[in-house]
Every structure is written in structure tokens, then in C-alpha cells.
């Protein structure tokens with residue numbers, strides 16, 4: 001499994017020969033200026049919620065790639081009505097796609113489209129891939145529901161928001177990594193705008209002190225699991 005960070009909460013995941021794009025907010029992000037969305041491959045686009053900083057590039061990319069948009073029922077219906085291919089899910093449900101098994105899990109956050117349209121509830125995702133399992137928390141507060149994840153899935157990587165203000169901060173993300181029983185964490189949802197700027201060295205130090213590994217990838221960089 002190869003995971004590429006496209007800035008903010010946007011991720012590219014290559015698994016089982018398929019390309020998954022998560023929360024594509026790339027072209028409006030000045031920090032992601034080096035990423036050309038016209039070159040991104042996508043068989044599936046996974047959306048955690050309907051906020052603008054997660055869906056900005058969905059329609060352009062889905063139109064070009066014919067990717068299937070996987071999201072909660074309300075978001076899937078919204079894009080389905082516009083003619084896009086969708087797969088609706090809801091909390092607690094899972095589905096076996098050709099890239100692996102995807103489970104939709106709880107996230108504590110809101111979810112409305114930029115124009116105010118109801119966007120259902122925010123979610124996170126657990127992907128059980130060919131050889132590795134990952135958790136994408138989405139925008140969320142620290143929540144006890146995270147403890148449910150390792151009861152079903154042994155994780156190899158947790159992708160957690162760490163930017164504070166709209167989501168967990170670094171300290172809560174450390175507790176979250178305890179809850180999901182995964183010490184290997186990829187940080188997301190930080191630095192993009194003023195409210196969520198973080199001190200990288202301090203964040204890395206805090207994780208290190210707890211015996212955990214926080215990765216803060218330069219935008220465009222990848223890790224292999």
C-alpha cells in the first residue's frame with residue numbers, strides 16, 4: 001500500500017492496483033501548489049464529510065476519471081443527483097470493494113456543503129487492504145468510539161488530524177493513537193490556514209516522548225506500508 005499526502009486532509013492511496021483519493025481539497029490550497037490535479041488518478045474518491053476543505057476538487061476529478069464517490073448517504077445522493085457514480089454508506093457499515101474492505105466509522109464533527117446543503121454526519125474510514133490496514137479519522141474530536149476499531153481490525157497506520165481548533169490537537173491525537181492501538185501516525189489537517197498552524201518540532205517531540213512515531217509528510221511525498 002502506497003500513501004501520498006496531497007496537503008490538508010487529501011490523500012492518495014494505491015492498493016491492489018487501484019487508486020483511491022481521499023478528501024480532495026488541493027487546487028485551492030496554496031501549500032499544495034506543486035500538485036496538478038489533472039494528473040491524479042482515481043478509481044474511488046472517499047469523502048469524510050461535505051465541508052469545502054474536503055470536497056473542493058471532487059467534481060473536476062470525478063468527471064475526468066469516472067471515479068466512484070464513496071461517502072455517507074446524503075453526500076452520495078448529492079453527487080448522484082449530479083450524475084456521478086456513487087456508493088452510499090453509513091456508520092458501522094462495511095463493503096468489500098476491489099481494493100479491499102472499507103468500513104465507515106464514527107467521527108465527531110459537522111458536515112454541511114459550502115452552500116448550506118445538509119451533508120449528513122461526518123465519518124472516518126478503516127481500510128483493510130491486501131496486506132495492511134489503515135484508519136483515516138477524518139475531521140474529528142477525540143472520541144471513545146475509536147476504541148471500537150481495534151476490536152475488529154489490527155491497524156498498521158492511523159491517519160489523524162492534529163491541527164486543533166476544528167479537530168483534535170496533538171495531545172488528543174496521542175490519546176487517539178492509544179485508543180486505536182496504533183503507534184504509527186500520519187498527521188493531517190494542520191498548517192493549511194491560520195487556525196490550524198502547528199509547531200512541527202514540538203508535535204514530533206510530543207509523540208516521540210510517548211514512544212510513538214508521528215510522520216509529517218511534505219506535500220507530494222509518499223510512504224510505503
Ligand code: NI
Pocket residue numbers: 049051109110139166
Ligand atoms: Ni470539517
Ligand code: MN
Pocket residue numbers: 051053054139166189
Ligand atoms: Mn476540515
